[in-house]
Amino acid sequence: MNEVTGAPGTSRPGGRTARVREAVLRAAGDAFADKGIGGVDLGEVARRAGVGKTTVYRRWGTVPGLVADMLAEMAESSLPRARTGDLDADLAALASLILATLTDARQGPLFKAVIAAAASDAQTAAALHRFYRVRIDEWSPCVDEAVARGDLPAGTDADEVIRALSAPLYYRFLVSGDPLDEAAAARAAAATAAAARAGAYT
């Protein structure tokens, strides 16, 4: 009759519970990275984590639920943005950061898995949007600073510029399958800067 009990892991989050969570998230990342989102079930994650199958099902329930928890974890360990005082250099740094993330042997497949899950699951989609909200808020000030310096037209939408920079890289990554390399990142940064200076994002 204990009706106020929340989700498992909320009321005694210390010690063993924390260790289990850490092991499961790590194992889940590994599993998604080598089998993709579709080929993994929670039983396998439990095995890899050295944890009881029941525990994983009870705390996370479904693959999207687990993915959402992983994203929340990742949002917190997000890298600080560059601060070079130069728009082109800042955008190039962000493009390189995105490139590095997407081509990383572990993070790349994980992102692919997460975005795929978000396509068919509202909970994962919400977690994903929150993740990018955090990233954009972190980086958009470099655009505002460029506006303040007079390097970009007044009224430029900073968020839109950041998205415009990210978009071509994600498009290659998810849709077209074209090569994802430094040249692509540099081109994305240059094109975004040119369009922004021309006032396309006001």
Next chain:
Amino acid sequence: MNEVTGAPGTSRPGGRTARVREAVLRAAGDAFADKGIGGVDLGEVARRAGVGKTTVYRRWGTVPGLVADMLAEMAESSLPRARTGDLDADLAALASLILATLTDARQGPLFKAVIAAAASDAQTAAALHRFYRVRIDEWSPCVDEAVARGDLPAGTDADEVIRALSAPLYYRFLVSGDPLDEAAAARAAAATAAAARAGAYT
């Protein structure tokens, strides 16, 4: 001992076989559109299509196999490109076409499902890349014509321009969840044109 027999449907493709294929592809599109790629099994597709479960499993085998067949079908019924003789108008037309496709009640969820499947299945990914190859080949001439008219710098990569136009729309659609409307399409077209004129895609 008939070892030369190909996949089912290749040797007697007329009449009933063709009707079954049509019914299954249509039912699959409906199912993916309302439940997403993950929530559909071939048994359900068979039920919706009014066709034996065995038939669907025998001819398509797996969900990605079915998706690949749908994409092949869609690539053939691709719309012809605009031919206005004006770069800005051509790009705006393509942006609107992409917008219409992604926001369509039936095609939008279907594309989401297909791209998600491509993230974890090589066969689907290959079919998807082929599909976009066709689309890009259809539209890239409008960029080449702009170069010929002197409206864009010589050496501009036409494919890259088309991808740059598509990218922001797909990014919103798949990743960021930001609104996908005429304003976004117009901005994508304008930004791409500006960057291309500045020589960002040479």
Next chain:
DNA sequence: CGCTTAACGCAACTGGAGTCCCGTTATGAA
């Protein structure tokens, strides 16, 4: 330090997705 109970984990169970067998339908060719 001892008690309560949240959280874990093993093992047995269940339901449904995917497979298999075999009889039926109807295509395509002679």
Next chain:
DNA sequence: TTCATAACGGGACTCCAGTTGCGTTAAGCG
């Protein structure tokens, strides 16, 4: 029109992802 067989369809069967029950461990509090 007839015939051989490609393709379909119903239904029984299998196998395993996900559930349930219950005993065990250890977190958190006094």
